[in-house]
Amino acid sequence: MKKHAIFCLLYLISGFLHLTAQTQFITRNGKATFFSRAPLENIEASNQQVLSILDTQKGEIAVSMLMKAFKFEKALMEEHFNENYVESAKYPKASFKGVIKNLNAINFTKDGKYTANVQGEINIHGKSKLITTTGTVTIKEHKITIDSKFNLTVKDFEIKIPKLLIDNIAETVEVTLHLAYEPHKP
Amino acid sequence: MTSINSKFILLTLLIFFLGSISLKAQDDLLKELDKEQDTQKDFVSATFKGTRLINGHSVETKKKKELDFLISHRFGTLNSGFDDLFGLDASNIRLALEYGVTDFINLGVGRSSFEKNYDGFLKVRVLRQSQGAKSMPISLTAFASVVIKTLKSTDPEADESFSDRMFYSYQLLLARKFNERLSLQLMPTLIHRNQVPAQTLDNDIFALGVGGRFKFTKRMSLNLEYYYQFNDIIQGVNQNVLAIGIDIETGGHVFQLQFTNAQAMIEKGFIAETTGDFFEGDIHFGFNISRTFQLGKSSKKTKAINNE
Numbered sequence: 001m002k003k004h005a006i007f008c009l010l011y012l013i014s015g016f017l018h019l020t021a022q023t024q025f026i027t028r029n030g031k032a033t034f035f036s037r038a039p040l041e042n043i044e045a046s047n048q049q050v051l052s053i054l055d056t057q058k059g060e061i062a063v064s065m066l067m068k069a070f071k072f073e074k075a076l077m078e079e080h081f082n083e084n085y086v087e088s089a090k091y092p093k094a095s096f097k098g099v100i101k102n103l104n105a106i107n108f109t110k111d112g113k114y115t116a117n118v119q120g121e122i123n124i125h126g127k128s129k130l131i132t133t134t135g136t137v138t139i140k141e142h143k144i145t146i147d148s149k150f151n152l153t154v155k156d157f158e159i160k161i162p163k164l165l166i167d168n169i170a171e172t173v174e175v176t177l178h179l180a181y182e183p184h185k186p
Numbered sequence: 187m188t189s190i191n192s193k194f195i196l197l198t199l200l201i202f203f204l205g206s207i208s209l210k211a212q213d214d215l216l217k218e219l220d221k222e223q224d225t226q227k228d229f230v231s232a233t234f235k236g237t238r239l240i241n242g243h244s245v246e247t248k249k250k251k252e253l254d255f256l257i258s259h260r261f262g263t264l265n266s267g268f269d270d271l272f273g274l275d276a277s278n279i280r281l282a283l284e285y286g287v288t289d290f291i292n293l294g295v296g297r298s299s300f301e302k303n304y305d306g307f308l309k310v311r312v313l314r315q316s317q318g319a320k321s322m323p324i325s326l327t328a329f330a331s332v333v334i335k336t337l338k339s340t341d342p343e344a345d346e347s348f349s350d351r352m353f354y355s356y357q358l359l360l361a362r363k364f365n366e367r368l369s370l371q372l373m374p375t376l377i378h379r380n381q382v383p384a385q386t387l388d389n390d391i392f393a394l395g396v397g398g399r400f401k402f403t404k405r406m407s408l409n410l411e412y413y414y415q416f417n418d419i420i421q422g423v424n425q426n427v428l429a430i431g432i433d434i435e436t437g438g439h440v441f442q443l444q445f446t447n448a449q450a451m452i453e454k455g456f457i458a459e460t461t462g463d464f465f466e467g468d469i470h471f472g473f474n475i476s477r478t479f480q481l482g483k484s485s486k487k488t489k490a491i492n493n494e
Contacts, residue, residue, distance in 0.1 A: 028222060051222050053215040062215030064223060068231075074480040075249030075289075076438060083232045084404050084435075089366055093223070097216050162405075165437055 023057040025144055025181035032065055032177050034152075036170040043077060043169065045070040052179045054144065059103035061118065061146075063096040063177070085159050091126045098131075111139050116146070125157040135177070144181045149174065230315040233325055233363040236440040236476055237284060237292075237309075239371060239397045240411040240429040241448055241456045245327040245361040247311050248286035251482040256282040256296075258451045258474045265467030273471060280451040298451055305452050307331035315363060329357040333454050350381040355453035357395075370398040375413070377458050387423065391458045392416040399433065407433045409442070413457050427460045442474040 030050030036043040047070045052063040067088040072078040082088040098120015100106065106114040114137040121128050135148035153172050154161060161169045234244035237254065248254050262276030270276060282296030282305075290311040297304050313326040333353040339346055354377070361371040373395030382389055397411035411429045431444030447464040448456035451472075462468025 026222075051219045053218055055215065060215055062219055064216060064219040066223065066228075068228065073483055075252055076478050076480070079232055080437070087366075092228075095216055095219075162436075168437065 023055055024184035025054045025056065026184040027052050027179050027181050030063070030065075030177065030179040032070075032175065034070075034176070035174045037174075038166075038168050038170045040167040043072070045072045045078070045081065047071070050177070050179065052146075052181070053184060054146070054179075054181055056108045056144070059100035061096075061098055061100065061120070063179070065094050066092055067094060068092065085161075086125050091124075094122075094124045096120055096122045106137055108137075108139060108144060109142075111141065113138050118148070122152075124152070125159050127157045129156050146177070146179045146181070148177045151175070227316055227318040227320065230317065230325070230363050233315065233361050233369045234371075234399055235407060235433045235435050236442060236474070238442065238474055238476075239399070240409050240431040240442065240444045241427065241446060241451065242373060242395060242397070242411060242413070242453060243309065243327075243329050243357065243359060244371060245311070245325045245359045247290065247292045247309055247327065248284055248478070250286045250289050251480065252286045253479045253481050254284040254476050255479070256280075256284060256474060256476045258282070258472065260300075260446070260449050260451060260470045260472035262470065263462060263467065264445075264469045264471065278449065278451075296452065298455070300450050300455065302336040303333050303450075303452060303455070304336060305331055305333045315361075324360050324362045327359040327361075329355070329359060331355045331453060333452055346381070352380050353454040354378040355457075357453065367401045368398065370396075372396055373413070375453065375457060377454050379454065379458070388417045390417075393457050395457075405435045409433055409444075415457060423461075424458065425460050425463050427456050428464045438478050440474075440476045442476075444472050444474075445469050446472065 028051055029048055030052050031046060031048055032050045033044065033046040047065050049069045050063060050065045052061065054061050067086045068082055070078070070081065072081065086094075098118050101117040101119055102115075106116060116135045116137050117132070118135055119130070119132045122131050123129075131150065133148060133150040135146045138145040138147070151172050151174055154169075155171065161171070232246075234246050237244060237246050237248065238256075258280040260278055262270055262273030264272045266273050266276070278298065278300040280296050280298040280300075282294055284292055284294035286292055292309040294307045294309070295305070296307075308330050310328045311325070312328055313322055313324060315325045316322045331354070333355070334348075335351045335353070356376045358374050359371060360373075361369060363369045375391075375393040375395060377391040377393070379389055379391075393413050393415040395411065395413040397409065399407045399409045401407040409429075409431045411427075411431075413427045415424065415426055425447060427446065427448045429444050429446035429448065431442055431446075434441040434443070446456075447462040447468050447470065448460045449462070449470055450456045450459060462470070
């Protein structure tokens with residue numbers, strides 16, 4: 001019986017650990033777009049292969065994407081984006097790691113729309129920056145979706161725009177994120 | 187009793203095992219994402235800035251629905267002296283249009299003032315250098331062109347038929363981008379001319395080109411290109427062609443400035459008919475300017491929309 005007691009205990013512990021793991025949600029096809037409005041041309045690009053993990057218990061969120069997966073309207077823009085601006089060969093990924101500051105205000109088990117205040121570190125072009133932004137968390141039939149829109153200043157990430165092209169590329173670009181999560185089964 | 191007991195132990199172990207896996211996964215969310223990403227294949231892009239290395243083609247092709255307008259000039263030789271302002275008075279030009287039928291198939295047409303040549307070519311990307319799963323060490327592009335020479339012969343007796351004026355060039359372009367700065371290319375070449383200027387000359391010319399670029403800033407690179415010819419050189423008729431140039435890229439334009447001993451800007455000309463000797467000062471200054479127009483949405487974008 002002693003043995004049984006030990007196994008029961010192990011069972012309980014492992015079960016508990018297993019349950020906590022259920023609080024992780026993942027997306028492999030999140031969408032990120034950026035929009036640059038400049039006097040000569042508007043540039044828009046979108047990435048449909050954004051990876052993200054959300055831990056609803058700890059309130060942690062991580063986002064990662066390959067810069068090369070951004071698709072542009074013009075093939076040449078895409079080449080210049082990768083070659084001259086974000087230097088994708090040297091810095092292949094952009095990432096974000098942050099926490100939801102008002103985790104208590106969000107009930108992940110109840111349908112509804114919640115505003116999440118997110119604070120974290122964004123890394124683009126090998127440079128990190130602390131940002132605070134908001135996102136809309138939508139819970140519908142146990143599905144979690146996060147939408148966010150924020151502005152990034154190109155200069156903050158040491159991405160240089162030549163003077164000659166200052167009318168083609170905006171100094172501040174608008175970033176939109178759409179992440180629809182599924183339960184993460186490791 | 188024992189069988190129930192062992193099943194219970196097995197189940198417990200299994201659940202505990204699963205539990206410990208989940209525990210591991212919680213370490214660092216970003217690291218967890220890295221694991222998801224590493225399996226993706228990554229194609230190498232921009233081995234060269236333009237579709238030309240200097241005189242000859244590079245492995246690069248225009249993307250789908252891109253139209254490239256290419257203006258090339260070669261001036262007279264530098265050793266022609268001050269009277270000709272080091273060759274600036276004598277100039278020949280080639281105007282060309284190149285179009286991306288797909289990302290991998292390009293068609294082009296051109297007209298050179300030199301010998302009043304009309305040329306058409308087909309360029310097909312066969313292999314793309316890539317990293318990651320099933321990586322490929324090199325890029326390979328196949329090139330074929332037809333040239334029709336329309337300059338009338340100076341000999342009034344000569345009776346050249348249409349086919350006598352035709353030339354064919356075939357190239358395999360093999361390139362590797364070693365790093366962000368250095369790319370090298372090999373170009374085995376076959377040129378066939380239906381008619382040769384003298385009977386002792388071969389109709390088929392074999393040549394091997396080597397070249398490369400070294401990027402010294404993000405938008406500028408130093409290029410070198412050399413074609414070694416296996417036929418006519420032996421007979422002392424022609425010279426091997428050497429070219430040294432600089433690429434400057436500004437948005438939709440690529441400017442290429444070069445010094446070369448070739449006067450022609452098409453393969454059959456600069457590989458098989460160059461007579462100037464680079465080291466004797468028979469050097470032509472020249473430039474290529476390319477302007478790319480996007481005639482519709484690029485293929486990738488359309489695909490992305492369809493996926494939605």
